[in-house]
Structures are given as structure tokens and as C-alpha cells.
Amino acid sequence: MSDNIGVVLGIDVGGSTTKITGFLPDGTLLPPIFVRATDPLTSLYGALGKFTDVNDISLDDISRIMVTGVGSTYITKPLYGMQCTNVPEFRCIGLGGLYISGLERAIVVSMGTGTAMTYTIKGEEPTYLGGTGVGGGTLSGLSKLLLGMDNISHVAELAKEGSLSKVDLTIRDITSRDRMSVLPEHMTAANFGKVSDLAGKPDIALGIINMVFETVGMFAVFAARNHELKDIVLTGNLTTVPQAAAIFANMGKMFGMNFILPENSRYGTVIGAALAGIVG
Numbered sequence: 001m002s003d004n005i006g007v008v009l010g011i012d013v014g015g016s017t018t019k020i021t022g023f024l025p026d027g028t029l030l031p032p033i034f035v036r037a038t039d040p041l042t043s044l045y046g047a048l049g050k051f052t053d054v055n056d057i058s059l060d061d062i063s064r065i066m067v068t069g070v071g072s073t074y075i076t077k078p079l080y081g082m083q084c085t086n087v088p089e090f091r092c093i094g095l096g097g098l099y100i101s102g103l104e105r106a107i108v109v110s111m112g113t114g115t116a117m118t119y120t121i122k123g124e125e126p127t128y129l130g131g132t133g134v135g136g137g138t139l140s141g142l143s144k145l146l147l148g149m150d151n152i153s154h155v156a157e158l159a160k161e162g163s164l165s166k167v168d169l170t171i172r173d174i175t176s177r178d179r180m181s182v183l184p185e186h187m188t189a190a191n192f193g194k195v196s197d198l199a200g201k202p203d204i205a206l207g208i209i210n211m212v213f214e215t216v217g218m219f220a221v222f223a224a225r226n227h228e229l230k231d232i233v234l235t236g237n238l239t240t241v242p243q244a245a246a247i248f249a250n251m252g253k254m255f256g257m258n259f260i261l262p263e264n265s266r267y268g269t270v271i272g273a274a275l276a277g278i279v280g
Helices: 042-056 070-074 089-101 136-147 152-159 201-226 244-255 267-280
Strands: 009-015 017-023 029-035 061-067 084-086 105-109 115-121 127-132 188-190 230-237 257-261
Touching: 009 042, 009 070, 009 267, 017 105, 017 267, 029 042, 029 267, 042 070, 061 127, 061 267, 089 105, 089 115, 089 267, 105 201, 105 267, 115 201, 127 201, 136 152, 136 201, 152 188, 152 201, 201 230, 201 244, 230 267
Parallel strands: 009 061, 061 084, 105 230, 230 257
Antiparallel strands: 009 017, 017 029, 105 115, 115 127
16 A cells, blocks of 8 residues: 555446445455446446445545546546546556456456456556457347347346357367367357257347357457466456356366456456556
8 A cells, every 4th residue: 555545446437337446545445336327427426426425435535536437538627626547447457357366467358348458467567468349239239139139137137048059050060979179079160150940039149148258258368378377357347247157167178278257357447446546
């Protein structure tokens, strides 16, 4: 901790949602929360008001406010008289991912509307590795087109009854058993490469979720191999999708990687923003 006295807040401002958390002077992490609203500023003020009320914090208790996210550009004036410091989102992703995982070195993946990745070593600045446009926006958009629904939690609930055998082409489907390749027979050869006429909405829902997570997972595997490590920390809203744990665990076994879904994975970026106000 630095010599600053007071609570250090981190705020991640999205288009219509805001996440907020903070560290007490003794280093204790306050429970993160998020607020939805129709616009970034409304969401921001709502989140700050709710957070200070829930944690019994007054404005005088706050020493620094660190902001990040696409909506942070809307913050052009002091917040209740307090100046806000903007922190690059990729720095927040790396700092937060290492903190919630307890690791010294890892690939940190942030799965939001799209997906971003950093290579982070404790005590050093995170390195932005790039990412992919495949993420929550893809899941929502394809679900709207194919299923007539775009609420990700509803899609995930529907997918619980689905089967990938009616949607995805696997190694087993294209290789004879007596000549089975060194690849696992259940490995996906082509997402949506075997869509059956009998495939129902639950099967398609699971297929969309699986395609998004497998795409993100492979990008992360390539990044990890390039940096000669096996630890991949998953953060962001998509980590709360119930199917995430099983899909990434399966990929970890196939490729010898350690996909980690830490506690507070959804809040990795905003925790990183608050940490930036401590480590400087």
C-alpha cells in the first residue's frame, strides 16, 4: 500500500453498466458491485451512490478515484468534486487478473463484448497482446439471429438441455476408429459443421456458446505457448455463463493449459483499476 490515507475506488464504466469496487487503507478489498442504467453517466453516479451507501463510506473517506472502460470518456468533470484518474483498460485487465488469481505471471483474458488479452508479470506493466472480436457481443448477436433471443443468461439456461452432437463436427466424425489420429476424438473439427435437421434451439444455443468459448480459448492457448507458460486467467462478464467452466476445463486437458476462473472473475478489470491507484 502507498502512504495515501483513504479508500481508493476503481470504476469500470461501460455503455449501460458500471462496476465499482475499492480498497480500504489496510488493503482489504470491498465487495464489487455493478449497476445498470440507460446511459454511462447515470450508471456511474448510480454505482457510486449505491457503493458508498452499502459500505457506509462518505465522500470524505475517498482519497482517489480511478476510472476505466469505454464509458470513462464521458467523465469530463470532477465526480462530486473529486478528480478522477483515467487508467488504460489493458493495464487494469492485467493487474486485476493477477490479483484475483494470486499468480506471479499469466495470460489474462478479458471476455466482454469482445475479447482482449494481456501478458502480465507481477511488478511489471502488462503487455497488451491483442484479442478477437468474438465475445459476448457475438454470443448475443448470433443468438438473436438464430434463436430470437439475445439475453445471454436466458440463452445459457436454454443451452443446459442442448447437445453438441447435433451441431458440431468432431474428430470422431471424420476419422475412422482404426486410424484414429493423435487428437482427442471429441475435439471440435468444425463448429456448426454438422448441424442436424433434428437440432433444436437448446442444441443451437449450446453450439453458439461453445463456439465463442473455443475461439477465445484457442487464442489464449496460442498466446500462452508463445510466452512459454500454462496459466490462463479468465475474467469478464462471460465467465459467469454456467457452461464456461466445463468448456475451458476440457480445452485445458486437450492442450495442457491451466484455465483459471477465479473468484470475482467478473470484476477483474475494475479491481485492476482500483489497484492502479495503489501501485501507481
